[in-house]
Amino acid sequence: MKIGVLALQGAVREHVRLLEQAGAEAVAVKRVEQLSDLDGLVIPGGESTTISKLMNEYQMTEPIRQMYQSGKPIFGTCAGMILIASRIEGRDEPHLGLMDITVKRNAFGRQRESFEASLDVKGIGDQFQAVFIRAPYIEEVGPGVEILAEVDGKIVAARQGHLLAAAFHPELTDDVRFHAYFIEMVRESMVTNAEV
Numbered sequence: 505m506k507i508g509v510l511a512l513q514g515a516v517r518e519h520v521r522l523l524e525q526a527g528a529e530a531v532a533v534k535r536v537e538q539l540s541d542l543d544g545l546v547i548p549g550g551e552s553t554t555i556s557k558l559m560n561e562y563q564m565t566e567p568i569r570q571m572y573q574s575g576k577p578i579f580g581t582c583a584g585m586i587l588i589a590s591r592i593e594g595r596d597e598p599h600l601g602l603m604d605i606t607v608k609r610n611a612f613g614r615q616r617e618s619f620e621a622s623l624d625v626k627g628i629g630d631q632f633q634a635v636f637i638r639a640p641y642i643e644e645v646g647p648g649v650e651i652l653a654e655v656d657g658k659i660v661a662a663r664q665g666h667l668l669a670a671a672f673h674p675e676l677t678d679d680v681r682f683h684a685y686f687i688e689m690v691r692e693s694m695v696t697n698a699e700v
Contacts, residue, residue, distance in 0.1 A: 505528050505529060505543050505544075505687070505690055505691065505694065506528070506529045506530075506531060506541060506542055506543055507523050507528045507529070507530050507531075507542065507543060507544040507545065507546065507686075507687070507690060508530070508531050508532075508533035508538060508539065508542040508544070508545045508546070509523070509530060509531070509532055509533060509545075509546045509548060510533050510545060510546065510547045510548065510555070510559075510564075510568075510584075511532035511533055511534045512534070512550070512554075512555050512558040512559065512562070513548075513550035513551065513554055513555050513558065513583075514548035514549045514550035514555070514582075514583065514584075515548050515549060515673065515675050515676060516532050516548060517532075518675035518676060519546050519548055519581075519675045519683070520532060521675075522674070522675055522680050522682075522683040523546070523683050523686075523687065525680050525683075526680040526683045526684040526687050527684070527687060528683075528687045528690070533545070534562075535562070536562055536563050536564050536567055539564065539567045539568065539571060540567070542571070542576065543576060543577075543690050543693070543694055544576055544577040544578070544579070544686065544687075544689070544690035544693070545568065545571060545576065545577075545578050545579070546578075546579045546580075546581070546584070546686070547568075547578065547579070547580045547581070547583075547584030547587050547588065548581055548582070548583070548584055548675065549581050549582030549583045549584060549637070549673055550582075550583045551583060552583040552586040552587055552599065552609070555583055555584075555587060555599075556587060556599040559587075559599075565599075565600065568600060569600060569602070572600075572602050572666070572667070574697070575666060575693050575696065575697050576666065576690075576693060576697075577666040577667070577668065577686065577689040577690050577693050578602065578666070578667055578668070579667075579668040579669075579670075579686045579689075580603075580667075580668070580669050580670075581669075581670045581672070581673060581674060581675065582637065582638075582639060582640065582670070582671060582672065582673055583640075584669075585607060585640060585642075585669040585670060585671055586599070586607050586609060586640055587599040587600050588600050588602045588603045588667060588669060589601070589602075589603055589605050589606065589607040589642075589669075590602065590603060590604050590605060590606075590646075591605070591606040591607070592606070592607055592609065593606060593607065593608045593609070593643060594609070602667055603649070603662075603664050603667045603669060604645065604646025604647075604648060604649055604664060605642045605644070605645050605646065605649055605662060605664075605669065606642065606643045606644045606645075607640045607641070607642055607643065608640055608641055608643050609640050610638050610639075610640065611639065611640050611641040611658070611671075612636055612638075612639045612641065618635075618636055618637045618638065618639075619636050620633055620634065620635050620636070621633075621634050621636065621655050621672075622634075623653045623655065623660070623661070624653065625652050625653045625661055625681075625682070626650070626651070626652045626653065627652060627663075627685060628652065628681050628682060628685050629681055632653075632674075632679060632681060632682065633677050633679060634653075634655075634660065634670075634672035634673075634674070634677075635672055635673045635674075635676040635677065636655075636660075636671065636672045636673075637672075637673060639660070639671045639672055640671050641655075641658040641659060641660055641671050642658075642659035642660070642662055642669070642671065643659075645659065645662055645664075646664070648664050648665065649662050649663070649664045650662060650663045650664070653670075659671075660672060663689075666689060666693050668685070668686055668689060670682065
C-alpha cells in the first residue's frame with residue numbers, strides 16, 4: 505500500500521510521519537507521474553486557492569479526479585477539504601468538486617482565532633484533539649455524506665464513500681487514529697478494486 509501526500513504546500517512531512525506510524529508507505533507527491541502509482545492520496549492544509557493553482561500548473565487536477573473515479577480514497581484536511589468540496593460559499597466554481605458538501609472558508613475566523621477542541625469522531629474514537637487553524641467548516645452535506653464530528657453544531661469531519669474530509673489538522677498531533685482510519689479506507693478500496 506502506497507499513500508501519497510500532495511506536496512505543493514502545507515504540513516506534508518507531518519502527514520507522511522503519521523501515515524508511516526500507522527503502518528502505510530507514504531510519499532510526498534510533487535510530480536503528476538507519481539499519482540498513477542498510489543493507492544490513496546492526502547491533500548493537506550495550506551491555502552486552497554494557491555494549491556489549486558499549483559495543481560493546475562503541474563497538470564494534476566484531472567489525474568486526481570481520475571484517481572477518485574477509479575475508486576482510490578482521497579483525504580482532504582483543512583484547505584484539502586475545500587479542494588475536494590463540490591460547493592464553496594462565495595465562489596462560483598469548485599476546485600476538484602468531488603464531495604457532496606458545501607464549505608465555508610475561514611469560518612472560525614482568522615489566524616488568531618485558531619483553537620484546539622476535543623472531538624468525539626464517529627468510527628474513530630473519543631477525545632481526538634483537533635487543531636483548527638483558519639479553519640473552514642461544512643455548512644451542508646448531500647444525502648450520501650456521513651457526518652463524523654461537529655464543534656458547536658458545525659460539521660468539521662465527514663465521509664462520503666472513499667472520500668474523507670476534516671476541517672482541522674490531524675497531522676499536527678501525535679494521534680494516529682485519523683490516519684489509521686484513512687489507511688483502513690485505502691485497504692478496503694484495494695480489496696474492492698481487486699475484485700472488480
